[in-house]
Amino acid sequence: MYGVVVKKIRLDKGLPLKSVYTEVCSKTNAIKFESGERTLAVDKFYQVLSNLMMTMDEFQWIKNGYRPQLDVYHSYRISKSWNANKIAQFEKYIRHIESSTIGIERIQLANYRLLENYEKGLKLNEQELSIVIDYFSNLLTWTLSDLKFFANNCYFLPYPLMGQLLKEALKVQSRYKYYPNSDHVFATVLINCIERMIKEKDVSNALSSLSILNDLITGITMDGYRLLAKYYEAKITFLYLDTEAGRESLEDLLKVANFFDNSQLAEEIEELLK
Structure with missing residues (x-):
């Protein structure tokens, strides 16, 4: 029960009842x-968490013994292995999900299978792709979870649809302006879509999206995104605008990537410069 966990947290903080429940309940x-x-009613429970100086996410984390739920854990591991280009680990986690009973949604599994096909250069499974497309087609209101999901799927959605969905995704940005770390979510969406735009040689939309991204990635916590934005700017310049200027920018970025031990980015730049 939630109340039992709240009591333990309250006592561990050394807080009396009145400091947590005043104006909440008797x-x-x-x-x-x-x-x-x-x-407690939802609004009163959230007030209790506020009085404990705690978010719902952290409360769930503590309630689960300082561990993520299984579906969250496997989603995290899959995302981590994909972003680090550790394909063997990525495939291992997919196999585990397919054979386990953690209750992961069918739509998420379709995404993982499509990512696997995409990485191997295989033809995309039309059934899996239709599941993902249907999900976005029926989406009336975007949440941050939908944005994260879109970021994972923009690699292989039909390109015109990806562009339409990006416009819809950016429309909800104002709703989450003050939500913690929401900028990171929108930056990830833009980064992944820009990568697809470059592959599709859609220079105009790539540059437009980079402009939106650059307005978003301010502050030291966004330095990783800023490095990627600079990379994509240099890549576009190198491939489509001014080869020599682009090469010079890429060589500078290669030094930065090596300095920060970002081997994946360094390898991409080296391959591009060959």
Whole structure:
């Protein structure tokens, strides 16, 4: 029960009942809540978490014994192995999901299988692709989870659809302006879409999206995105605008990538410059 976990957190913080439950509920109801005998309305529960200086995400983390839920864990491992280009690990986690009973949604599994096909250069499974397309086609309101999901799928969605979905995704940016780390989510969406645009030789939209990205990636915590943005700018210049100027920028970026031990980016730049 949530109340039992709240009680432990409250006591570990050395907080009396009144400091957590004032203007939330009576002392009697607070005691019953913490003993698991009653629940609190959602708005009151969030007030309790606020009084504990804690977010719902952190509360769930503590409630689960400082571990992620299995579906979250496997999604994390798959994303981590994909971004690090560790394909063997990526395939291993997909196999585990396919054979386990963690209850991951069918739509997510379709995405992982499509990513696997994409990385191997295989023809995309039309059934899996239709599942993903149907999901976005029926999407009326975007959440941050949808944005993350879109970022994973923009590599292989039909290109015109990807462009339409990017416009829809950016429309909700204002809703999450003050939501923690939402800028990172939108930056990831833009980075992945820009990469696809460059592959499609859609220079105009790539440059336009880079402009949006550069307005977004301010502050030291966005330096990783800024490095990628500079890379894509240099890549576009090298491939489509001014070869020599682009080469010079790429060589400078290669030094930065090596300095930060970003081997994946360094390898991409070296391959491009061959």
